[in-house]
Amino acid sequence: MRMYEIVIEGTLSASNIASWEGPMGEYSGYLAPKGGVASPVFNVSALTFRNEPILPVVAAGEPIEENHTCWGLTVSAQILWELRRADFPVTMCFIPFQSVAHWLVVTVNCAACTSGDSTKLVEELGRLLSQSRAGSFIPKVILASDDLDPTNLDELVWFFATRNHPEHGQHLLRGEKMLPLVAFLTEAERKAARGTKVIYNCLPPAECAPDLLPKRSSFRFAWPKEIQERVLKNWERYGFPKC
Numbered sequence: 001m002r003m004y005e006i007v008i009e010g011t012l013s014a015s016n017i018a019s020w021e022g023p024m025g026e027y028s029g030y031l032a033p034k035g036g037v038a039s040p041v042f043n044v045s046a047l048t049f050r051n052e053p054i055l056p057v058v059a060a061g062e063p064i065e066e067n068h069t070c071w072g073l074t075v076s077a078q079i080l081w082e083l084r085r086a087d088f089p090v091t092m093c094f095i096p097f098q099s100v101a102h103w104l105v106v107t108v109n110c111a112a113c114t115s116g117d118s119t120k121l122v123e124e125l126g127r128l129l130s131q132s133r134a135g136s137f138i139p140k141v142i143l144a145s146d147d148l149d150p151t152n153l154d155e156l157v158w159f160f161a162t163r164n165h166p167e168h169g170q171h172l173l174r175g176e177k178m179l180p181l182v183a184f185l186t187e188a189e190r191k192a193a194r195g196t197k198v199i200y201n202c203l204p205p206a207e208c209a210p211d212l213l214p215k216r217s218s219f220r221f222a223w224p225k226e227i228q229e230r231v232l233k234n235w236e237r238y239g240f241p242k243c
Contacts, residue, residue, distance in 0.1 A: 005053035009046040016041045025061035026181045027068065029100050064097040071101045071137065078134040079104065086128050089121075094150040095138070102182070104138040105150035108203070118143075118203040122171045126199055129173075136177040139195070144202040147216060163202035163214065171199040 022036025058066040072095035080093040083106070092107045106125060125143060129135030144150070148159045178185065178195040189195040204213050215221070219228065236242055 005050050006055055007046075007048040008044060009048070010042050010044040013041045013043070025059070027060050027071070027100055028102070028181050028183050029062040030183050032181070063100050068095075068097045068100050071095070072097050075101065075134045075137055076104070079106075079129070079132060079138075082132050082134070083125075083128060088124065088128060091146040092150060096150070096153055096156065098153060099140075101137055103140050103142060104135075105142045105144065105148075105156065107144050107146040107148055107150060110145050110147060118201060118205075119171075121203070122199050122201050126171060126173050129197075130176060137179060139178060139182055139197045141197070141199045142202060143199055145204075147221070148202075160200065160202060164200050165205070168205070169201045171201060173197040173199070 017038050017040050019039050019041045020036055021039040023031040024036070026032055060067055076093045076095045080090060083090040083093070089108045090106055091109055092105075094105050095101055096103055096105065108121070122143060125141070129138070129141065142150075142156075142160060142164075144159060144163065149155050174196045175194050176197045178189065178193055178197070180190045180193050182195070185195050219231075231238075232243075
């Protein structure tokens with residue numbers, strides 16, 4: 001595999017910082033703060049390339065672009081591996097591309113949701129993410145049961161809107177490592193590269209009896225399996241387009 005196809009050689013000045021760099025877009029979807037920065041001058045002495053070179057680029061900015069897809073998938077996979085290694089009852093991790101690597105959705109086995117107070121589960125998740133380099137990228141985490149498909153954005157919005165308690169459903173993690181490019185940070189937080197993160201607990205409350213747990217009202221969840229199979233088998237015969 002060819003690792004590079006364009007090589008720029010030159011010298012970087014340690015004293016001449018008259019060149020203005022930026023403004024540049026960042027993965028959060030905004031231009032870098034203050035519209036750029038004075039930077040050292042790079043004096044080019046040689047340029048080497050092959051004919052019709054391939055130059056991969058990322059046009060960083062509003063979603064969805066390569067930062068969000070590459071970071072989203074790889075960071076999700078890394079955190080999933082780390083949680084499994086720690087015996088956390090995780091079933092899936094996913095970073096919705098539209099969230100520009102600001103949301104991480106963690107789903108857990110439904111049995112873990114009905115085994116009592118979820119506070120300890122939330123605290124354990126916070127502790128594990130605080131120790132994770134991959135977790136340092138994510139300021140907002142949504143913890144949910146695995147009847148949610150976190151890759152379905154419509155489903156995720158509905159789930160969060162209906163399952164997260166406005167008062168009791170937030171667990172704050174203060175003084176955590178934070179990327180300075182996160183737009184909502186204060187100036188002090190940006191300089192310290194630390195801020196407050198949050199885990200949104202969308203699991204059932206501890207006092208919720210099993211027969212009162214939220215049961216999804218949809219074709220996939222509310223109808224017997226044999227009826228679902230029969231309807232899907234005859235869908236086109238009913239006059240509907242192939243799905």
